[in-house]
Amino acid sequence: MMKKYIYTLLFAVALVGAKPALAQHAAYDMIVDGVKVIVQPSGNNIVEIQTVLRGGVQNYPASKMGIEAMAMRALTECGTLKHDKNSFKNALDKINASVYGYTNKDYSVISLTCIKGDFDIAWQLYAEAVTEPKFDATEFARIKQDAINDLKEQESQPDESIDKMADKVAFEGRDFAKEPEGTPEIINSLTADETKAFYNSILTRSRMLVVVVGDLDSNLIQTRVKIMLDGLKKGTPVEMKKSFFRVYNNSFKAEPKDLATNYIEGVTSGPLVDAPDFDAFNMAMQIFYDRHFLNIRTNNGLSYAPQTWFDVGSISVAKFIVSTTMPNKYIAVFDKLVDSTKAHGFNASELANMKVTYLTGFYYKNETNYAQASAIVDNEVMHGDWKRALTYMTNIKKLTLADINNAFNKYIGNIVWVYQGDPKKVDPVLYKNGTSHVGDNPVSN
Amino acid sequence: MVFKSIKHYVLIVAGLLFTTSTFAQLRLPDGYFWKQLPNGLQVVVIENSKVPLATVQIAVKNGSFTEDSVYNGLSHMFEHMFFKANKDYPTQAQFLKRTQELGAIWNGTTGYERVNYFFTFDTDSLNAGLKFLNAAIRFPIYRIEDMEKERKVVDGEFQRAESDPGFQLNFEVEKRVWGDLFTRKNPIGIHDIINTATPEKMMVIKNKYYFPNNSLLIICGDVHHESAFTMAENIFGDWVSSGSDPILKYPIPPFKPLVKNDIFIKESTIAKTPYMMFEWQGPSYATDSASTIAADVFSTIVTLNSSKLQQALVDKGLATNVSVGYLTCKYTGPIQIFIVPNPNKLKECYAELLNQISMWNNPDYYTDDQLKDAKGILLRNDIMAKEKPSSLPSQISFMWCSTSLNYYTDNTDDYQKVTRADIKRYLDTYLINKPFVGGMIISPDLNKTVNAASFFAAK
Numbered sequence: 031m032m033k034k035y036i037y038t039l040l041f042a043v044a045l046v047g048a049k050p051a052l053a054q055h056a057a058y059d060m061i062v063d064g065v066k067v068i069v070q071p072s073g074n075n076i077v078e079i080q081t082v083l084r085g086g087v088q089n090y091p092a093s094k095m096g097i098e099a100m101a102m103r104a105l106t107e108c109g110t111l112k113h114d115k116n117s118f119k120n121a122l123d124k125i126n127a128s129v130y131g132y133t134n135k136d137y138s139v140i141s142l143t144c145i146k147g148d149f150d151i152a153w154q155l156y157a158e159a160v161t162e163p164k165f166d167a168t169e170f171a172r173i174k175q176d177a178i179n180d181l182k183e184q185e186s187q188p189d190e191s192i193d194k195m196a197d198k199v200a201f202e203g204r205d206f207a208k209e210p211e212g213t214p215e216i217i218n219s220l221t222a223d224e225t226k227a228f229y230n231s232i233l234t235r236s237r238m239l240v241v242v243v244g245d246l247d248s249n250l251i252q253t254r255v256k257i258m259l260d261g262l263k264k265g266t267p268v269e270m271k272k273s274f275f276r277v278y279n280n281s282f283k284a285e286p287k288d289l290a291t292n293y294i295e296g297v298t299s300g301p302l303v304d305a306p307d308f309d310a311f312n313m314a315m316q317i318f319y320d321r322h323f324l325n326i327r328t329n330n331g332l333s334y335a336p337q338t339w340f341d342v343g344s345i346s347v348a349k350f351i352v353s354t355t356m357p358n359k360y361i362a363v364f365d366k367l368v369d370s371t372k373a374h375g376f377n378a379s380e381l382a383n384m385k386v387t388y389l390t391g392f393y394y395k396n397e398t399n400y401a402q403a404s405a406i407v408d409n410e411v412m413h414g415d416w417k418r419a420l421t422y423m424t425n426i427k428k429l430t431l432a433d434i435n436n437a438f439n440k441y442i443g444n445i446v447w448v449y450q451g452d453p454k455k456v457d458p459v460l461y462k463n464g465t466s467h468v469g470d471n472p473v474s475n
Numbered sequence: 476m477v478f479k480s481i482k483h484y485v486l487i488v489a490g491l492l493f494t495t496s497t498f499a500q501l502r503l504p505d506g507y508f509w510k511q512l513p514n515g516l517q518v519v520v521i522e523n524s525k526v527p528l529a530t531v532q533i534a535v536k537n538g539s540f541t542e543d544s545v546y547n548g549l550s551h552m553f554e555h556m557f558f559k560a561n562k563d564y565p566t567q568a569q570f571l572k573r574t575q576e577l578g579a580i581w582n583g584t585t586g587y588e589r590v591n592y593f594f595t596f597d598t599d600s601l602n603a604g605l606k607f608l609n610a611a612i613r614f615p616i617y618r619i620e621d622m623e624k625e626r627k628v629v630d631g632e633f634q635r636a637e638s639d640p641g642f643q644l645n646f647e648v649e650k651r652v653w654g655d656l657f658t659r660k661n662p663i664g665i666h667d668i669i670n671t672a673t674p675e676k677m678m679v680i681k682n683k684y685y686f687p688n689n690s691l692l693i694i695c696g697d698v699h700h701e702s703a704f705t706m707a708e709n710i711f712g713d714w715v716s717s718g719s720d721p722i723l724k725y726p727i728p729p730f731k732p733l734v735k736n737d738i739f740i741k742e743s744t745i746a747k748t749p750y751m752m753f754e755w756q757g758p759s760y761a762t763d764s765a766s767t768i769a770a771d772v773f774s775t776i777v778t779l780n781s782s783k784l785q786q787a788l789v790d791k792g793l794a795t796n797v798s799v800g801y802l803t804c805k806y807t808g809p810i811q812i813f814i815v816p817n818p819n820k821l822k823e824c825y826a827e828l829l830n831q832i833s834m835w836n837n838p839d840y841y842t843d844d845q846l847k848d849a850k851g852i853l854l855r856n857d858i859m860a861k862e863k864p865s866s867l868p869s870q871i872s873f874m875w876c877s878t879s880l881n882y883y884t885d886n887t888d889d890y891q892k893v894t895r896a897d898i899k900r901y902l903d904t905y906l907i908n909k910p911f912v913g914g915m916i917i918s919p920d921l922n923k924t925v926n927a928a929s930f931f932a933a934k
């Protein structure tokens with residue numbers, strides 16, 4: 031039984047008038063054997079498929095974190111029932127198709143990218159990887175070493191390392207503190223058999239979502255997905271466990287590292303994905319990014335790449351990150367900026383300009399099939415509404431200054447700060463004191 | 476072609492001026508249009524209506540290839556100052572505000588042989604966006620106080636890179652490969668030069684290289700070529716030519732060939748897992764464009780899972796990742812192998828790599844099927860590379876600076892024509908028994924255990 035729904039690009043028409051916004055046909059969804067399949071025709075010769083398995087860190091205990099990431103890696107690196115690892119990878123090479131799995135804190139994705147003319151061959155390999163992975167023990171031993179190497183590489187990359195440290199410190203005691211990639215010790219202890227058993231436990235129709243971006247016939251998609259799903263258990267649906275993150279006291283934790291500069295990251299609250307002020311806060315953070323850039327980089331030369339962003343998940347948080355040789359000056363400027371923004375708010379031209387930037391960003395993200403598929407996945411899993419990927423600008427248009435100012439004031443509060451670099455260069459007290467909360471006054475700490 | 480999967484920390488390269496006869500034979504992909512303005516500015520318009528956006532880019536034949544030790548890093552500093560202040564937007568706050576009004580997504584890059592600046596915005600803003608680009612490229616304002624702030628930012632970019640063990644290894648390898656002309660392959664520059672940069676030095680760069688006859692303007696997106704050409708001419712038409720080719724006026728010195736293998740070990744506490752890198756001086760577009768094509772085909776062959784290289788190193792668990800690549804340059808491009816080795820099998824990994832390289836020129840090192848598969852991959856890569864409209868200007872400007880527009884247009888077809896003899900000539904000329912630089916970055920703790928110097932040495 032299949033239901034099919036057709037949706038038009040409401041937002042595009044609303045903003046650009048009669049001119050077609052995108053050179054592609056309307057997206058639609060259908061249910062195939064209980065699994066939602068969302069299709070966005072692409073207007074090009076590339077096919078992108080993303081099959082989602084929901085659950086993320088809910089799927090495993092802290093003692094087994096990394097097991098889902100290893101399962102994703104094993105899908106294409108440990109053979110299938112029909113192909114050993116080499117023949118599987120060689121077949122993909124012949125058509126330059128990419129099949130790989132990855133996981134984050136809320137879900138995993140098994141992705142296929144290929145040229146449309148190669149779809150039949152590519153799909154067969156993809157479906158094998160999803161439904162018939164072999165988890166060959168010899169290959170599994172090899173990829174354990176690769177996974178450990180990858181973890182150590184990530185630890186060597188300052189941007190990745192500081193973000194992992196921030197998550198670990200900020201979410202301590204919560205499920206969300208689990209690191210999906212695991213630790214070298216846990217990875218080393220995993221066996222092929224237990225990872226296979228784990229994968230089979232999460233490979234259920236109730237956890238799945240399939241997104242197709244490509245110019246493929248609807249009946250063809252339906253048929254192929256149906257065959258792929260045949261034999262998979264229905265399983266029990268998994269609900270995203272949304273949780274609000276609140277910081278009760280500013281904190282600061284440093285880790286010495288022999289870096290040429292120092293990395294600093296702060297974590298504070300953000301709205302839940304279904305909160306009414308979600309879009310308002312997202313926009314507030316985008317404008318704050320510009321202010322942060324202007325104050326930190328342009329006006330004070332404190333950092334090459336000052337970043338702020340709204341990190342969305344079952345726990346959504348605001349994050350701030352800089353690399354700087356002057357960490358004490360950074361926090362003084364940051365505190366003053368937050369105080370000023372809270373006291374005086376954003377202004378009308380900032381809001382109007384950011385709406386224009388959102389529009390550019392919307393189309394920019396629609397340039398590739400991969401980005402479109404990812405946006406659809408994200409909106410369906412996080413918001414339960416894939417159409418939001420196409421229509422969110424309608425909500426953005428309605429936002430007022432009061433909306434974004436209220437959201438910023440509501441969520442930007444105490445901050446968990448972490449630091450990697452030279453501890454002698456930083457005064458933790460300045461970070462623990464926090465902003466003055468008295469408006470546009472210099473921070474007195 | 477840029478390195479596809481090799482970790483590399485510098486970007487780009489430089490170019491070749493067209494002759495009149497070349498213009499007559501100019502070839503471009505469908506939907507691409509070309510025009511040269513009377514002042515020498517070449518304009519390429521790419522009609523692509525996938526989304527209602529326009530991307531404008533200006534690329535200049537500048538970058539580290541033009542830099543000696545007095546100016547090393549200042550093409551990059553110049554690129555930063557582009558976004559700082561100009562006659563229409565005299566402060567960076569005003570400049571940034573204008574980007575926000577345009578809803579622009581923007582950036583710039585500096586590489587070996589190209590500096591480029593690009594903005595993407597709603598197609599209705601095309602004329603305004605071109606005016607904005609024009610003000611920034613032609614009428615920059617350099618204030619000492621702005622430069623003092625930007626020096627810290629640029630040096631901060633350098634320090635970020637230095638905090639990455641991959642960059643540290645790459646930097647040391649490059650120093651040894653390019654010797655006394657290392658500055659010509661070092662876009663990030665030298666700390667002291669960055670930290671003493673002056674407005675006067677910015678003007679020297681501007682007055683040497685920032686002319687229409689040394690630049691390419693690209694307009695891409697949901698645009699019509701005739702109206703785009705008209706806008707370009709109206710806005711950039713009075714930009715005065717230098718009258719001569721800057722690259723000929725300020726010649727680029729040739730690199731000295733390596734004379735012997737140079738193998739080193741670098742200890743670093745931030746290298747949580749070791750990396751290995753090997754580099755040769757490869758072909759130049761200016762003197763051996765055929766080998767630049769063969770290089771990409773061979774690199775693709777040895778990246779195949781079925782290749783002897785991948786089977787010997789990755790399949791056997793000696794390495795997590797092995798990538799081979801050549802970066803197309805007008806003036807001697809690097810051939811690089813980057814390896815993430817299994818830290819428990821460093822000696823075996825290194826020995827096997829040398830063994831593999833020694834066999835590269837054997838006729839049976841790769842099969843006819845692998846050659847065919849590699850060409851198939853390059854064909855499909857071209858389709859993938861052309862998917863994102865806003866990325867097209869950077870692809871064509873890279874080739875314009877380091878090769879030619881025809882090279883860009885013919886690139887994928889030329890890959891299909893490569894023969895075993897072409898690959899053999901490339902290998903014989905640049906790799907087989909040719910001196911190279913090899914480096915390993917490793918933590919002091921691991922090095923104490925493995926004593927890398929006992930096996931990672933020139934043979």
